Amino acid sequence: MKPHPWVDAEATTFRALEGFESDDLExxxxxxxxxxxxxxxxxxxxxxxxxxxxxLLGVYKAALSHNGDASDFFMRWFAPFQIxxxxxxxxxxxxxxxARRSREPGFEAPILPRPRDLVTLNDAPLKTAGGTSLTSAxxxxxxxxEPFDERREIEEAxxxxxxxxxxxxxxxxxxxxxxxxxxxxxxxxxxGSAHLTYDGRNGHPYTSIGRLSIERDVxxxxxxxxxxxKQTLRRLGQKxxxxxxxxxxxxxxxxxxxxxxxxxxxxxxxxxxxxPLTPLRSIAVDRGLWPYGLPFFxxxxxxxxRETPSRFARLMIxxxxxxAIVGAARADIYFGGGxxxxxxxxxxxxxxxxxxxxxxxAESP
Numbered sequence: 001m002k003p004h005p006w007v008d009a010e011a012t013t014f015r016a017l018e019g020f021e022s023d024d025l026e027x028x029x030x031x032x033x034x035x036x037x038x039x040x041x042x043x044x045x046x047x048x049x050x051x052x053x054x055x056l057l058g059v060y061k062a063a064l065s066h067n068g069d070a071s072d073f074f075m076r077w078f079a080p081f082q083i084x085x086x087x088x089x090x091x092x093x094x095x096x097x098x099a100r101r102s103r104e105p106g107f108e109a110p111i112l113p114r115p116r117d118l119v120t121l122n123d124a125p126l127k128t129a130g131g132t133s134l135t136s137a138x139x140x141x142x143x144x145x146e147p148f149d150e151r152r153e154i155e156e157a158x159x160x161x162x163x164x165x166x167x168x169x170x171x172x173x174x175x176x177x178x179x180x181x182x183x184x185x186x187x188x189x190x191x192g193s194a195h196l197t198y199d200g201r202n203g204h205p206y207t208s209i210g211r212l213s214i215e216r217d218v219x220x221x222x223x224x225x226x227x228x229x230k231q232t233l234r235r236l237g238q239k240x241x242x243x244x245x246x247x248x249x250x251x252x253x254x255x256x257x258x259x260x261x262x263x264x265x266x267x268x269x270x271x272x273x274x275x276p277l278t279p280l281r282s283i284a285v286d287r288g289l290w291p292y293g294l295p296f297f298x299x300x301x302x303x304x305x306r307e308t309p310s311r312f313a314r315l316m317i318x319x320x321x322x323x324a325i326v327g328a329a330r331a332d333i334y335f336g337g338g339x340x341x342x343x344x345x346x347x348x349x350x351x352x353x354x355x356x357x358x359x360x361x362a363e364s365p
Contacts, residue, residue, distance in 0.1 A: 003081065003083075003289075003328070003356065003358070007083065007289055007328040008083070008084040008085065008328070009081040009082060009083045009084060009328070009356065010081060010082055010084065011079065011080075011081055011082075012080050012081060012082045012355060013080065014075055014080055016080070016082075016355075017080060017297050017299075017313075017355060018299065018313060019299060019311070019313025019314075020071075020297060020313070020315070021071060022313075023313060023314055023315055025070035025071050025074060025315060026070045027278075027281060028070065028074075028281060028295065028314070028315040028316075028317065029063065029066075029070040029073060029074070030278075031278045031281040031282060031317045031319070032063055032293065032295060032317050033063050033064060034275050034276070034278070034317075034319070035060070035273060035275065035292060035293035035317060035319055036059075036060035036061075036063045036064055036293065037064065037275075038273055038274055038275045038292075039052055039056075039057065039060055039292070039293060040057070040060055040061065040064070043274045043275070044274060045272060045273055045274050045292065046198060046270060046271070046272050046273070046274050047122075047198075047272035047287060047321050048122045048123075048287070049272065049273070049285075049287035049288075049290065049291050049292050049318075049321060050287065050288065050289065050290055050291045051291060052291045052292070052293065053291065053359075055358075055359035056291060056293060056294070056359050058359065059077045059078070059359050060293065062077055063077075074295065074315070074357065076360075077359060077360060078295065078357035078358060078359060078360060079357070079358055079359075079360050080297065080355045080356070080357050080358075081355060081356050081357075081358055082354075082355050083328050083329045083354040083355065083356055084329075085328075085329055086329065086351050087298070087300075087329035087330065087331070087351060087352045087353060087354040088327075088329065088330050088349075088350070088351055088352070089298070089300070089302060089331055089332075089333060089348055089349075089350050089351075089352045090324075090331075090332050090333070090345075090348055090349055091304075091332065091333045091334075091335050091344060091345030091346070091347075091348035092180075092181050092182070092284070092322075092332050092333070092334060092335070092345050093181060093334070093335045093336060093337060093338075093341040093342045093344075093345040094181065094183050094184065094185060094268070094269045094336065094337035094338075094341070095177065095178050095181050095183075095184040095185070095337075095342065096184070096185045096187060096337060096338060096339075097169060097170070097174055097178070097184060097185075097186060097187065098169075098170065098186075098187050098188075098189075099111070099167040099168060099169055099186040099187065099188060099194075100167060100168045100188070100189070101167055101168075101188060102168065103165075103168050104168070106170060107168040107169060107170055108168060108171075109168060109169040109170065109171055109172045109174065109175040110159040110165035110166075110167075110168055110169075110175075111165060111166040111167050111168070111169060111175065111178070111186075111196065111257055112154070112159065112162050112163060112165055112166070112256050112257070113162070113163040113164070113165075113166055113199065113256060113257065113258060114163070114199040114200045114256040114257075114258065115138075115148075115162040115163055115256065116163070117138050117139050117140075118136055118137075118138065118139075118148060118200055118202070118256070119136060119137055119138070119139045119145065120135065120136050120200055120203075121134070121135055121136060121137060121145075121203065122135065125203075126145055126147065126203070128147060132204075132205065133205075134147055134148070134203040134204060135201070135203045136148055136200060136201055136202055136203030137203055147203070147204075148202040148203055148204070149202060149254075150202070150204055150249075150252040150254070151202075151204075151248070151249050151251060151252050151253065151254045152249040152252075154202070154254050155172065155245075155249065162256075166194075166196070166257060166258075166259060167186055167188075167194070171234070171237075172244075172245050172248065173230055173233045173234055173237075173244065173248070176209075176233075176248045176251075177226070177230060178196070178257075179253075179254065179255035182198045182255065182269070182320075182322065183195070183196055183197055183198060183269035183270070184196045184257075185337060194259050194261075195259065195260050195261065195265050195266075195269075196257040196258070196259065196260070197257060197258055197259075197260035197265060197269070197270045198255060198256075198257065198270070199256050199257050199258040200255075200256050201253055201254060201255045201256065201323075202252075202253065202254040202256075203253075204252035204253050204254070205252065205253065205323070206251060206253040206323030206324050207250055207251040207252065207253070208251075208324060209229070209233075209247060209248055209250065209251055210224055210229055212247065212250060213229065213232060213247070218232060218236070218247075219232050224349065225343075225346045225347045226342060226343075226345065226346025226347075227342075227343065227346055228346075229346075232244075233245075233247065233248065253323060264276050268336075268337075269334070269337075271284070271319040271320030271321075271334075272284070272287060272292065272319070272320045272321040272322075273292035273293070273319045273320065275319065277319060277320060277334045278317075278319075278334070279334060279335055279336035279341070280304065280314065280333065280334070280335065280336070281314070281316060281317055281334075282316070282317060282319040282320060282333075282334040283296065283298075283316045283317065283318055283319070283320065283331040283332060283333055283334065284318075284319075284320035284321050284322045284325050284331065284332035284334070285318040285320075285321060285325060285330070285331055286321070286325050286326050286327055286328065286330060287321040289327075289328050290318055290328075290356075291318075292318055292319055293317065293318060293319070294317070294318045294356060294357065294358070295315050295316070295317055295318075295356075295357040296315070296316050296317075296318060296331065296354060296355065296356050296357070297313070297314070297315050297316075297354075297355040297356075297357065298312065298313075298314060298316050298331065298352050298353065298354055298355075299311075299312060299313040299314075299352060299353045300312055300350060300351060300352030300353055301350070302348060302350045302352065303344060303347050303348060303350070304333070304335075304344060304348070306344075307343065307344070307347055309350070312352070315357075316331070316333070318331075320332070320334065328354070329352075329354040331352075331354070333345070333348065
């Protein structure tokens, strides 16, 4: 296969992948096999990406029957390509938060299920009069489609308008950040828990609140992290009433969830491909440019082991996507769950080198 027509890449060699041989390629192959199983089983993608080419399907079959060295597998079946231009990495993680099953003082932000009239439009987005492409819409009783409500309208309406809330969180900031991450583990006072999985969005374009905060001098670029953004949004709310919430509502995109108690979900959050993610192996990529399952060799000096940068050189597998992940050399690294993963993920805003591994025997770019 070749990269998408507007991906600028050139052929390179495995010898140019500094750190490839010293990576734990068995772990990378295990993650790749998860993608292979999903694709060959015909599992539905949660958020459809570029269709899987026949050349990659052949490699998937080989992966499930391979019983030799992982390095030999990748070098036999793939050819590396250098993606031109500076790459950029961010991180995400599985949030763990306190929740309540019903609304009570101090827990008043509802987690909403997918509304029954919400339709996902992956192949034929709805165009608004202003030219905006909406990836989801509301199907009316007469069968016609119309734009779904924006974030502000959803948050200010009665929660049951969209379905019985799954649970309630402490505040709107916690809810917003769970939506950005795309999954969460809820903890209840009785010791119970629940895993949340992404179940659609209202289709409106994503706007980065972190970027807006920097542009408006609410938060400096040097100080930007997930924790800093959370504290800033809460401080704005305390100082000027709804200021923090109004800033969040400038991101018109809104994510809905479902409770997922499946075996796959117990292994990790479910990515856009439909399978569980692997910490520090799974990445979210631009689904308009890449199919799921492709390996990417990413290298650079980034804060991935601790909060100070160190050498990162790993073979990563594209198994997820995100509204903010746009561009060929752009990825979001999944760090795992819990507060340590959260701190590391929130502090990752770094450049990196991207090489994509494409199946051999196909046309080169």
